[in-house]
Amino acid sequence: MSPSRGRRPGRPENSTGPDQRSQLLDVAVQQFSEHGISGTPLSRIAREARVTPALLHYYFGNKDQLVDAVVRERVLALMAPALQSVTQPSPGDGASHLLDRFVATVLETVSAAPWLPPLWVREVLTEGGQLREMLIREVAPRVTGAITEAIERDQRLGLLNPDIEPRLVPISVIGLTVFALATHSLWSRFPGNQDIDTATLIRHVRALLSSGLSGG
Amino acid sequence: MSPSRGRRPGRPENSTGPDQRSQLLDVAVQQFSEHGISGTPLSRIAREARVTPALLHYYFGNKDQLVDAVVRERVLALMAPALQSVTQPSPGDGASHLLDRFVATVLETVSAAPWLPPLWVREVLTEGGQLREMLIREVAPRVTGAITEAIERDQRLGLLNPDIEPRLVPISVIGLTVFALATHSLWSRFPGNQDIDTATLIRHVRALLSSGLSGG
């Protein structure tokens, strides 16, 4: 429908701000995170960006290509550091250091971009999610491989709890981090929970992972 | 479209099986789990049940009332035991026993009804989920209250890791259990992961919660 009140057709006067295309990506990623990809009509993205749906076609061609652009230029770009944190060989340190680094990187990355976890949960982790195949291909193998192997190695050396299933560790870590942040908007509304911040979450997850509830 | 091949209008001959209404609820809950509530048209439920959409209106009135029936007669009914496992006062045992019981009950309940975790993730845990408010009202307060308090108590007694944030424990437990099972269809497809069963998952989660990776 009508974009920013009173805007008439025609090229606008030069603005100095960030370019339109990039702003549209920002709005799109936000909307995809809040309502899911298939739950976000172009018209809503357009409305939020104070623009018309036709402009989205002007910049991206069609919805699929918009999703593509969002994935490449926003999602994958953001996840690169977390990926590196496990794939870069860290000479000499064992599984627990590896995980510590991974957890910290993930939680920091994701705190800075609160739209990422909900998007992940909806579009990667739930059946029929539109980013599933893509991210399984590009992300999962490397991350799970590196973590699982490190755990197995330390377990053989008798350094780790033998009841831990190495192949479940990546899932557990995602559950404790991405999932926790994805549902932040839910549990932070419970009485007395408003003040839980990222630092607390990092400390909590690290403590739980390294020595569990009983503490070490 | 057309229900079971060649079925013509009219009341069918008496069948001895479970009643139609109940079967429709089963199909609905399954579909809601796979595709989400708003992603499931009545026509798909009808097709899967080899019936016409009109019959769903006959039994439930409209889609909202169908959702209501699913929640009351399937979802809440199933979760009752897990609720009891934390709310029933267990004389004398501390937080770790409480959690052990909760984890076991949740994992058992949910293994028997694999449709529950995906439904939860989609409709409770993600923003805009249709079961959010309902289940927040009915479930969350009691569960989180009981767990958080038990942890705080034991922490004051010096029995538990002080870096653990009591208010985050319920989230972490959900992340390690419900979430892990919700994504089962995802990670069980990775090479070498086919054989991870519920027993392994229970052992893993308990080990992680009680003493972390480093083991006790």
Add this chain to the structure above:
DNA sequence: CTGGAAATTAAATTAATTGTTAATTAAATT
């Protein structure tokens, strides 16, 4: 046996949405 109630389908209706395109307008650039 008969007539009404129950269970079911077929078919139409209504209502909205949504991605997409075409035509048009106005500023910027050369």
Add this chain to the structure above:
DNA sequence: AATTTAATTAACAATTAATTTAATTTCCAG
């Protein structure tokens, strides 16, 4: 002045979904 770029307006076309109505068949009570 001519052309390209950035935007809007307006409408199409597909289709999708929930709901309603009428017809059909079987069951069951009297």
